[in-house]
Each structure stands twice: as structure tokens, then as C-alpha cells.
Amino acid sequence: MVIGIIGAGASGMAAALTAAENPDVHVLLLERQARVGRKLQATGNGRCNLTNLHAGEGGYHGDDASFADFALNRFGPEETLNWFSQLGLYTVAEPSGRVYPYSDQANSVLDVLRFALEKPNIRLITGFEVDRVKKADTGFRIDGNGEAIFVDRLIVAAGGLAGTKLGGSMSGYKILRSLGHRCTKLRPTLVQLKAAWGGTASLKGVRANCHAAIYHNGNLHSESTGEIQFTEHGLSGPVMFEISRDACQSGGDWVCRLDLLPDMEEETLKTELTRRRTTHWMSEDLLTGILHNRLGRVLTAAVGIKGQKPIRNLSDLDISTVCGAVKGFEVPLTEPLGMDSAQVTAGGIVTAEFDPETMESRRVPGLYACGEVLDIDGDCGGYNLQWAWSSGRLAGEHAREE
Numbered sequence: 001m002v003i004g005i006i007g008a009g010a011s012g013m014a015a016a017l018t019a020a021e022n023p024d025v026h027v028l029l030l031e032r033q034a035r036v037g038r039k040l041q042a043t044g045n046g047r048c049n050l051t052n053l054h055a056g057e058g059g060y061h062g063d064d065a066s067f068a069d070f071a072l073n074r075f076g077p078e079e080t081l082n083w084f085s086q087l088g089l090y091t092v093a094e095p096s097g098r099v100y101p102y103s104d105q106a107n108s109v110l111d112v113l114r115f116a117l118e119k120p121n122i123r124l125i126t127g128f129e130v131d132r133v134k135k136a137d138t139g140f141r142i143d144g145n146g147e148a149i150f151v152d153r154l155i156v157a158a159g160g161l162a163g164t165k166l167g168g169s170m171s172g173y174k175i176l177r178s179l180g181h182r183c184t185k186l187r188p189t190l191v192q193l194k195a196a197w198g199g200t201a202s203l204k205g206v207r208a209n210c211h212a213a214i215y216h217n218g219n220l221h222s223e224s225t226g227e228i229q230f231t232e233h234g235l236s237g238p239v240m241f242e243i244s245r246d247a248c249q250s251g252g253d254w255v256c257r258l259d260l261l262p263d264m265e266e267e268t269l270k271t272e273l274t275r276r277r278t279t280h281w282m283s284e285d286l287l288t289g290i291l292h293n294r295l296g297r298v299l300t301a302a303v304g305i306k307g308q309k310p311i312r313n314l315s316d317l318d319i320s321t322v323c324g325a326v327k328g329f330e331v332p333l334t335e336p337l338g339m340d341s342a343q344v345t346a347g348g349i350v351t352a353e354f355d356p357e358t359m360e361s362r363r364v365p366g367l368y369a370c371g372e373v374l375d376i377d378g379d380c381g382g383y384n385l386q387w388a389w390s391s392g393r394l395a396g397e398h399a400r401e402e
């Protein structure tokens with residue numbers, strides 16, 4: 001039996017290795033890019049957050065997020081780490097539950113997968129872009145690179161649209177739609193939000209630990225505490241990824257309120273800043289030693305205090321205004337950055353048309369799908385790769401069955 005797999009990303013490699021555990025099966029792994037796992041290599045800022053010890057206890061989304069439960073229970077974080085350990089990867093878990101390779105290099109994850117793919121019953125063809133798939137009398141006909149290939153079973157592991165520069169594309173959705181499947185609306189998620197405040201550009205690269213809360217028309221949309229990062233266009237960082245899901249996707253006023261000193265009461269800050277009036281410092285240094293220098297300066301300027309004014313000349317009202325800004329700085333938001341900047345696609349191929357226990361299509365026998373192409377997306381912190389491993393393993397396990 002020949003199993004064709006479209007896409008040698010995280011889920012496609014997991015599916016290929018699992019299917020090839022049956023020595024009677026031949027796996028044909030087709031990848032349009034010159035190398036396998038290009039996106040995987042860029043994950044986690046080059047560190048690859050390959051799973052999260054809490055994945056499976058919630059943290060997944062989609063029109064029917066419970067679709068992911070079976071795969072995550074059968075092949076969850078513990079099984080994933082055992083599997084990677086057998087492949088030769090040494091990992092380390094952070095207190096938050098995020099797991100990284102001990103080497104801190106995404107390359108290590110990719111390397112052990114690449115080496116494992118070197119099996120007699122796996123044939124990898126890179127630089128092969130699948131253009132079309134048709135149901136044949138038995139199995140499927142795959143067209144690409146000017147040739148036709150016939151396989152008995154097919155796993156579509158072509159990923160989502162997010163991260164376009166790293167290979168994200170509409171390809172998988174198109175292939176599955178051509179075979180009769182429906183696709184939901186696609187949206188970027190785990191993506192930075194654009195701000196209608198010029199100050200973010202001058203803070204580009206600055207990170208801050210804060211409590212961030214997103215409001216829509218004055219009502220709380222989501223909130224969390226952690227690290228944000230200012231970017232040229234707006235707000236990014238783990239906490240923004242955590243709370244930005246579905247933000248700015250509808251009209252109205254969207255605002256992010258930042259408490260830049262969540263561990264300090266406003267009164268304590270006021271006492272400290274008032275004490276600074278006895279120093280010879282200038283206003284631009286009012287928050288020096290408390291916040292990142294650049295952030296402190298931009299913040300005091302944003303509330304209208306001239307940087308070259310001596311602190312001793314600041315009024316009680318000036319001090320209160322600065323304290324208010326530190327404890328509740330409001331950044332108006334406009335829209336999420338596009339798919340090319342997003343880490344993950346929300347939405348995808350309708351999961352009701354697949355069997356969650358096998359990943360097989362309910363419409364086309366012998367057709368399987370796994371990974372981001374399906375309408376499942378996870379929280380930031382290793383959840384998306386865990387879905388790729390879990391669903392890829394399950395698809396490979398069932399596709400190889402006689």
C-alpha cells in the first residue's frame with residue numbers, strides 16, 4: 001500500500017513516521033519547498049516550543065474544539081515527549097509547562113525528525129508542489145511538477161495560511177475543497193495588533209511585564225498578565241498573543257489598557273515619584289529605574305510633560321497623571337496584522353466532515369487530514385505544534401491499517 005502525504009511540516013512528518021512503522025507500507029512524502037519543516041525551524045523564535053505539558057486540558061479553538069480531544073488524549077504531551085525522546089531529542093520543560101529542546105534550537109527538533117525520515121519505506125520528494133488531487137478508481141491521482149502520481153491513501157498535511165513567508169498557503173484548503181470538503185472563514189491568530197498610537201514605533205523592541213486588558217466599546221474582551229513587546233506597528237508578545245484572539249475582528253472601539261507596574265499599588269508609585277522631586281533629575285527620567293528607560297520617557301512625553309523640565313518643578317497633578325499612565329495606559333487598537341505575520345490560522349476545513357478518532361474524511365474514504373489545515377487552533381505556548389503531532393500521529397496510524 002502506498003500512502004501519499006502532502007506537506008512535510010510538523011504534522012506531515014509525524015504522519016509519515018507513524019505510517020512507516022508498518023514495514024509493508026510505502027510512504028510518499030511530498031513537500032513543495034526545498035527543505036522539510038521550514039516553518040518548524042522558525043517556531044518559538046528559533047527555539048521551538050514543541051509542546052505544553054497542559055495541552056489537552058483546554059486551550060483549543062474551532063467551531064467544534066472538542067474534535068481535538070481524542071487525538072490529544074491518545075497522543076498528548078507525555079506521549080509526544082516519549083516519542084521525541086526515542087527519536088533522540090532531549091527536552092526541558094519551563095515552569096509554565098512550555099517544552100523546548102534542551103539545545104534551545106529548533107534545528108534539533110527538525111534534525112531528529114529528518115534523520116528518522118531516512119527509512120527504506122519513506123520516499124521524500126522536496127520541491128514537489130501538488131497542484132491537483134483527484135479521486136481515482138482505487139486511491140488518488142496527485143498532479144504536480146508536470147507528473148501524475150497514484151497513491152492508495154492520501155493524508156493532506158499542507159498546513160494553514162499563516163506565516164506566508166515560511167510556506168503558509170491556501171493550497172491545503174483548495175485541495176480538500178476540490179475533494180468535496182468545506183472551509184470556514186480563515187482569520188489570523190497569535191498575531192500582533194496594530195495600534196493607532198505613533199508611540200509604539202519609537203518603542204520598537206521594548207518589552208515590558210504588565211497586565212494587559214483589551215476592551216471593546218468599553219467592555220472587557222480579554223485580559224492577562226505577562227510580557228508584551230512594542231513593535232513598529234503596535235503590540236505583540238506572549239500576553240498579546242494570549243488575549244488578542246478575535247480582537248479587532250469587528251467594528252467599534254478596541255483599546256488595550258496596560259498596567260505597566262502590576263505589582264505596585266498606584267499610591268506606592270505616587271510616593272516614590274513625589275520623593276523624586278527632591279532630586280536634580282529631569283522629567284524625562286521620572287520613571288528611570290522603574291520602567292525601561294525608553295518606555296518611561298515616551299510615557300511621560302505622551303501625557304504632555306516636557307522632558308527637560310526639572311522634576312522638582314512638577315506639580316502634584318503632573319505626578320498623578322504620570323502614575324495614572326503607568327497604571328492604565330490606553331493604546332487604541334485598529335486591526336490584527338495580516339496572515340503573513342500571524343503564527344496560526346483560526347478556521348479551516350470543517351471538522352464535522354472528519355472522524356476525530358481516525359482523522360479520515362467522512363466524505364471520501366481513504367482521505368485523511370491533519371494539522372493546521374483543519375479548523376482547530378491552539379493557544380500560544382506549544383499548543384499548535386502539539387495539535388500537529390497528535391493529529392499527524394493519529395492520521396498516520398489509521399492510514400496504514402489494512
Ligand SMILES: Cc1cc2nc3c(=O)[nH]c(=O)nc-3n(C[C@H](O)[C@H](O)[C@H](O)COP(=O)(O)OP(=O)(O)OC[C@H]3O[C@@H](n4cnc5c(N)ncnc54)[C@H](O)[C@@H]3O)c2cc1C
Nearest residue numbers: 007009010011032043044049130159163371372382384385
Ligand atoms: C513564526 C512562527 C512561530 C511559531 N511558533 C510556534 C511555537 O513555538 N509553538 C507552537 O506550538 N506553534 C508555533 N507556531 C505554529 C506552528 O508552527 C504550526 O501550527 C504548525 O507548524 C502546523 O503544522 P502543519 O504540519 O499543519 O503545517 P506546516 O508546519 O506549515 O507544514 C505544512 C507543509 O506543507 C507544505 N505544503 C503546502 N502546500 C503544499 C503543496 N501543495 N504541495 C506540497 N507541499 C505543500 C508546506 O510547504 C509546509 O512545509 C509558529 C508559527 C509561526 C509562523
